[in-house]
Amino acid sequence: MSxxxxxxxxxxxxxxxxxxxxxxxQLSSAHAxxxxxxxxxxxxxxxxxxxxxxxRCGIVPGMALKAALAQCPDLQTYPRRADAEQSRLEQLxxxxxxxxxxxSLEPPxxxxxxxxxxxxxxxxxxxRRHLQGLLREQGHIVYTALHETPTGALLLARSRQNRPAQxxxxxxxxDAGITRKLARIGVHTLNDYxxxxxxxxxxxxxxxxxxxxxxILGRLPDPRRNWRPPCRFRRTLELxxxxxxxGQLLFYARRxxxxxxxxxxxxxxxxxxxxxxxxxxxxxxxxxQQQLLHPGRDMSRISLLLHEQLExxxxxxxxxxxxxxxxxxxxxxxxxxxxxxxxxxxxxxxEPLLEKLQARLGAQAVYxxxxxxxxxxxxxxxxxxxxxxxxxxxxxxxxxxWLLPQPRKLSSxxxxxxxRGPERIASGWWEDxxxxxxxxxxxxxxxxxxxxxxxxxxxxxxVFG
Amino acid sequence: MNSALQSIxxxxxxxxxxxxxxxxxxxxxxxxxxxxxxxxGGWPLAALSEVLLPETGSSELRVLLPGLARQTSGDGxxxxxxxxxxxxxxxxxxxxxxxxxxxxxxxxxxxxxxxxQILRSGQCRLLICWPGxxxxxxxxxxQLAAEHGDSCCIAVLADxxxxxxxxxxxxxxxSGADGLHLHILKNRGGRPGRECLLPHV
Numbered sequence: 001m002s003x004x005x006x007x008x009x010x011x012x013x014x015x016x017x018x019x020x021x022x023x024x025x026q027l028s029s030a031h032a033x034x035x036x037x038x039x040x041x042x043x044x045x046x047x048x049x050x051x052x053x054x055x056r057c058g059i060v061p062g063m064a065l066k067a068a069l070a071q072c073p074d075l076q077t078y079p080r081r082a083d084a085e086q087s088r089l090e091q092l093x094x095x096x097x098x099x100x101x102x103x104s105l106e107p108p109x110x111x112x113x114x115x116x117x118x119x120x121x122x123x124x125x126x127x128r129r130h131l132q133g134l135l136r137e138q139g140h141i142v143y144t145a146l147h148e149t150p151t152g153a154l155l156l157a158r159s160r161q162n163r164p165a166q167x168x169x170x171x172x173x174x175d176a177g178i179t180r181k182l183a184r185i186g187v188h189t190l191n192d193y194x195x196x197x198x199x200x201x202x203x204x205x206x207x208x209x210x211x212x213x214x215x216i217l218g219r220l221p222d223p224r225r226n227w228r229p230p231c232r233f234r235r236t237l238e239l240x241x242x243x244x245x246x247g248q249l250l251f252y253a254r255r256x257x258x259x260x261x262x263x264x265x266x267x268x269x270x271x272x273x274x275x276x277x278x279x280x281x282x283x284x285x286x287x288x289q290q291q292l293l294h295p296g297r298d299m300s301r302i303s304l305l306l307h308e309q310l311e312x313x314x315x316x317x318x319x320x321x322x323x324x325x326x327x328x329x330x331x332x333x334x335x336x337x338x339x340x341x342x343x344x345x346x347x348x349x350x351e352p353l354l355e356k357l358q359a360r361l362g363a364q365a366v367y368x369x370x371x372x373x374x375x376x377x378x379x380x381x382x383x384x385x386x387x388x389x390x391x392x393x394x395x396x397x398x399x400x401x402w403l404l405p406q407p408r409k410l411s412s413x414x415x416x417x418x419x420r421g422p423e424r425i426a427s428g429w430w431e432d433x434x435x436x437x438x439x440x441x442x443x444x445x446x447x448x449x450x451x452x453x454x455x456x457x458x459x460x461x462x463v464f465g
Numbered sequence: 466m467n468s469a470l471q472s473i474x475x476x477x478x479x480x481x482x483x484x485x486x487x488x489x490x491x492x493x494x495x496x497x498x499x500x501x502x503x504x505x506g507g508w509p510l511a512a513l514s515e516v517l518l519p520e521t522g523s524s525e526l527r528v529l530l531p532g533l534a535r536q537t538s539g540d541g542x543x544x545x546x547x548x549x550x551x552x553x554x555x556x557x558x559x560x561x562x563x564x565x566x567x568x569x570x571x572x573x574x575x576x577x578x579x580x581x582q583i584l585r586s587g588q589c590r591l592l593i594c595w596p597g598x599x600x601x602x603x604x605x606x607x608q609l610a611a612e613h614g615d616s617c618c619i620a621v622l623a624d625x626x627x628x629x630x631x632x633x634x635x636x637x638x639x640s641g642a643d644g645l646h647l648h649i650l651k652n653r654g655g656r657p658g659r660e661c662l663l664p665h666v
Binding site for chain 2: 349350352353354356357360361364365366367368369370371372377380381382386398399400401402403404405418442445446447448462463464465
């Protein structure tokens with residue numbers, strides 16, 4: 001069948017990975033020893049998938065594991081890990097995201113890409129070959145097929161046929177009893193099936209097969225769920241040897257950052273919070289959280305920060321695994337250059353410096369001041385995180401340049417001259433009871449202080465300088 | 466002029482009366498009386514300046530604030546590293562300091578490290594630090610960092626008469642009956658020994 005797009009202009013490329021589970025164990029090549037994956041518990045263990053050497057020994061999916069072992073005593077057996085297969089499919093989908101935005105995961109062994117939309121950009125033939133190459137590089141055996149309908153493409157890839165009419169009915173994911181029944185009356189391919197009277201087909205062989213056939217013919221809608229790349233990241237890297245040296249840990253951490261960068265690039269996202277978990281042997285892991293001022297994707301900056309922090313991170317033992325976890329991806333702000341560069345409150349340039357300082361000194365130690373419209377000196381200011389614009393209040397009473405963190409009691413006021421004041425500062429009756437008379441007075445040393453009188457005692461609260 | 470003489474004249478330690486005010490780039494101090502005495506007309510850029518006074522946390526801000534206000538009024542940043550007391554937000558804003566362009570760093574153990582990082586980044590044109598006890602070697606590091614970032618570093622120190630340093634400018638503050646005296650102890654590229662007065666408020 002040729003490859004014209006259908007009326008909607010869709011063209012689906014199916015990727016079928018027949019030995020996906022064995023690919024993960026690197027047991028899928030022709031030279032690999034006989035091996036199979038099994039499913040089920042105890043007595044009900046059944047072969048799920050065997051590699052080519054196992055097949056040559058007569059191992060077929062669905063047979064009891066014990067029977068398989070009896071038939072081929074050298075057979076290596078592994079439990080099937082559906083979750084690992086699924087996450088592998090997602091990783092491959094991420095690769096495919098470079099070529100199509102409409103991707104559907106077809107577990108257990110397939111992926112679907114809509115390529116009609118980009119057919120003008122990519123020659124589909126070239127794209128198909130290119131993807132095949134990419135997946136082979138990842139260590140997979142892959143069959144591909146193109147068709148206007150998703151079901152058609154998938155079944156073509158699975159059966160390795162060129163034309164839908166030739167698809168053997170055994171390739172359809174339906175009950176084996178039905179296909180056997182059809183085989184008995186000499187119906188082996190889709191073409192054979194479609195020659196049967198249309199009215200009888202559903203009644204005799206059930207709706208499943210009929211619906212799939214109609215989907216391939218394009219007479220039934222065949223919607224697919226669009227796969228979205230995950231907006232989380234969690235990757236663990238096992239170190240080649242245990243180490244506690246910051247330099248070596250950084251080397252491995254950079255690898256994780258590279259992977260994170262790739263994941264971010266695929267979703268056009270940025271990160272703000274990174275969780276690092278350093279696993280030790282038989283000890284609670286050391287956790288470290290990295291916080292950026294703003295969501296960003298500059299990995300060199302993040303790794304510089306991490307370097308700073310790693311050197312100061314107390315590790316109780318050497319590290320055997322590192323996990324990097326990001327729970328939230330942020331939409332990446334478009335990189336834009338302002339036409340009027342000096343306009344506006346652009347703090348981007350100072351950000352790396354702020355992050356570096358905060359990484360070492362702690363977030364509390366790097367701050368800005370904010371003046372608040374309150375006549376009580378304790379409440380007239382606040383600390384804010386750097387980079388937050390702070391419009392000053394309109395009315396500002398005259399205040400000393402320095403404030404003491406706590407007012408200091410004076411034993412005598414004899415050395416003060418040039419008194420001015422008082423200014424009465426009192427709180428509302430509904431708040432803390434503050435009632436103070438403030439004076440400015442010059443000390444013998446020439447420095448002007450801000451003093452107040454309260455309950456018969458004198459206190460210094462500020463320095464005018 | 467022969468080349469040997471040329472090379473001698475290029476030495477920054479050689480002061481030439483006719484070249485006064487020509488080479489030093491600077492940030493205005495905002496005090497007209499002080500600017501007039503300094504070779505570049507302000508706090509020297511890419512250099513360390515020292516402000517000496519009997520006790521830190523007293524009159525230094527009066528001298529430093531006008532410069533801080535000018536520096537933060539535009540797009541530039543300024544930083545205060547480990548001030549001994551809390552600078553009063555209201556008073557700073559009243560003096561024209563743009564608080565959203567002023568960075569404060571609080572640290573005792575790492576204050577020199579922080580000052581160096583800020584200077585090297587070149588993001589803050591003006592940095593004022595209260596380093597406490599500081600060795601000549603550490604001063605030299607600040608000087609190098611200021612050169613690297615082309616920024617102005619002002620260290621506020623308790624007065625110690627014989628401390629050696631590579632600072633480009635040394636200023637001693639002391640209070641008199643008539644006001645605050647600013648006495649120039651060292652003035653690279655300018656004339657030392659002069660002083661100006663800020664009257665009491």
